[in-house]
Amino acid sequence: MKRVAILISGGGSNMMALVASMTGDHPARPVLVASNDPGAAGLGKAAALGIPVAAVDHRAFGGNRGGFEAALLGPLLDARPDIICLAGFMRILTPGFVDRFAGRMLNIHPSLLPLYPGLNTHARALAAGDVQAGASVHLVTSALDDGPILGQARVPVHPGDTPETLAARVLAAEHRLYPAVLRRFAAGQTDRVDL
Structure with a gap:
């Protein structure tokens, strides 16, 4: 059984x-939900489901990304994850x-990568006159x-x-794509899924 940490x-x-997908015969289970914002609403949702949670406030590090990440590594390594899912992190x-x-x-990103990396993906797709938009899950x-x-x-x-x-x-x-990709990835399948 693969251990999954989710960053939000x-x-x-x-x-x-x-989390809802990781039941029954799913090859993975959630072991930690962590956030860079102690006020993130998702932490309460995860805790209510009995999933361990952790928060490391990035603002306390004044832009020192290395310091923030060193603090985040503590609870992350304690959880011993096999897979880390960035979910709106x-x-x-x-x-x-x-x-x-x-x-x-x-990581999940709200565009059809390689189109529109970064922020404001939907406004950029509309400005370009795209007839399709979507989401991508990729290895970080x-x-x-x-x-x-x-x-x-x-x-x-x-x-x-x-x-x-x-x-x-x-x-x-x-919400359909990420669980489908995680199930396959946790089972050792890395071929692409298109929904």
């Missing part, structure tokens, strides 16, 4: 989708941190929103869409 920064909707990780978990860290590398893509889910862009309406549709697709 907010409400944790993708975390909840991952809004901190850029240093190459040293990423390298420590190379090949074992997944030291380059932002880069790394081998393990799965993508596509959603149509509708006339009159706003960044908010498109974001809601993409988020629903994320």
Whole structure:
């Protein structure tokens, strides 16, 4: 059984989708939900499900990413994860941190990578006149929103869409995609999934 740590920064909707999927014959189980924000609503949701939680407030480190990551490593290493899932974790990780978990860290991003890495993905897709948007799950590398893509889910862009309406549709697709990719990845399958 693979041990999964999930890193979040907010409400944790993708975390909840991952946790809900890790039951029955699933080859993984959640062992930690950690956040860079002690006020992240997802921490309470995870704790209510009996999952250990940890918070390391990045603001206390005044922009010292290395110091923040060293503090985060404590609870993370204590949990002994086989896989780390970034699920709305809004901190850029240093190459040293990423390298420590190379090949074992997944991220979900709300665009069809390599399109629109970084922020404001939905507004950028609309501004470009795209007819499709979506989400990608990829292995994390030291380059932002880069790394081998393990799965993508596509959603149509509708006339009159706003960044908010498109974001809601993409988020629903994320909640299907991330659990599907994690199940396969935990079972040792790294071929791409397209939903």
